[in-house]
Amino acid sequence: MASDKAKRQMTHLESMSMTESVVYRPSGADARTISALVDRPGADELGHGQAAAPELRVLNDATDGIDATELDLGADSIDVAERVGGAAAARRFKLQTTDCR
DSSP states (O other): OOOHHHHHHHHHHHHTTOOEEEEEEOTTSOOEEEEEEEEOOOHHHHSTTOOOOOEEEOOSOTTTSOOTTTOOTTTOEEEEESSTTSOEEEEOOOOOOOOOO
């Protein structure tokens, strides 16, 4: 479960319009909209004219984010746009950390 500090930080980021609404689609459960801090590295950052997949930071929380214990990396997906203002598409993801303190 996300700490109170992490929840306050996410609320602050939301109030500054720094987060985006994304749709988390857990396998075998109803989809839900959550807030995420989305980082989209540009092609210039990687070189070779290719952009990396967006990196999302969400609360480690079953209600306001994604609880790490419910995460199924092989089946769950998140609807997020590759570019700001673009159409959201379901994407699989990999877990980098569950530390959201």
